[in-house]
Structures are given as structure tokens and as C-alpha cells.
Amino acid sequence: MAMSAGNDDGEPMMEMNTTPLIDVMLVLLIMFIITIPIQTHAVKVDLPVNSNNTTPPPIDPQKNKITIDPQGVVAWNGSPVDQATLRQYLDRTAGMEPEPELHFQPDAQARYEEVDRILAVVRRSAVTKLGFIGNEQYRNDF
Numbered sequence: 001m002a003m004s005a006g007n008d009d010g011e012p013m014m015e016m017n018t019t020p021l022i023d024v025m026l027v028l029l030i031m032f033i034i035t036i037p038i039q040t041h042a043v044k045v046d047l048p049v050n051s052n053n054t055t056p057p058p059i060d061p062q063k064n065k066i067t068i069d070p071q072g073v074v075a076w077n078g079s080p081v082d083q084a085t086l087r088q089y090l091d092r093t094a095g096m097e098p099e100p101e102l103h104f105q106p107d108a109q110a111r112y113e114e115v116d117r118i119l120a121v122v123r124r125s126a127v128t129k130l131g132f133i134g135n136e137q138y139r140n141d142f
Helices: 019-035 083-094 112-124
Strands: 063-068 074-076 101-106 130-132
Touching: 063 083, 063 112, 074 083, 083 112, 101 112
Parallel strands: 063 101, 101 130
Antiparallel strands: 063 074
8 A cells, every 4th residue: 555645845635544444444343253153063964773672681680790701702691792881781780689799700811901991890880799700720820
């Protein structure tokens, strides 16, 4: 933007000073941008419905057994389960009256990390009756 300092003949400048006008317009533009509501983008997704009608393995009111095989597959009363399902079963058994016994039997070849992870899930649940079974097979190892 060119700016003239006026003529040397002493006449006043006839041009309007637009700098304050531009400053006010920028402030108004910033205020307008701030007050515009944020656009929310919603993506509607049709989630699949579980058509699997299999019933979970029943929780025995007397005793339940958690086993871990050498490949690291965790089973509840003989049926393979994941950690979330195992936690649900443990929470349900802890709420039963009287609380059923929980037998824990990892395979000798099972990885320690998997056994430790499952024991942590059992500990975080409210189960109070936990027993390790199958340890008699190791009595001659020590």
C-alpha cells in the first residue's frame, strides 16, 4: 500500500486513514470466527448384531476350574474364554451365595506371562476361594 506524505505546497492530505478501520474489521472477524459453533461430524455406522445364540458355559455352584494349556488358551470349565469373559464369570461367581470354589490349573508348559496375567484377573475380581490344583505332579521336581 503506497503512502504519500502530502505535497510540499502545504495542502492538507485528502486521503482517509484506513489503518484503524482495518484493525476494527480484523477484531470483528476474529470475534465472528470464535463465536461460530463448531461443526460436529457424525458418522453413522451400522454395527453387526451378534447372531451367535450359543449359551456361555454354566457356572457351577460348587466349583469352577480355570485351565491354561501350553499354547496359552485359557479355559473356563473346559470351554475357551477370553480375559473379558473370564472376568465376567469371576464377578458372577463372587456374587453367588455361597461362593463356589475356583480351581486354577495351568499346564506345566504354559508361559509364565499368561499364568501371571490370568492370576492378576482373578486377583482383581472379588473371588475369595481360590485353590491351585495339579501341583502334586511337580513334587519330585524339587
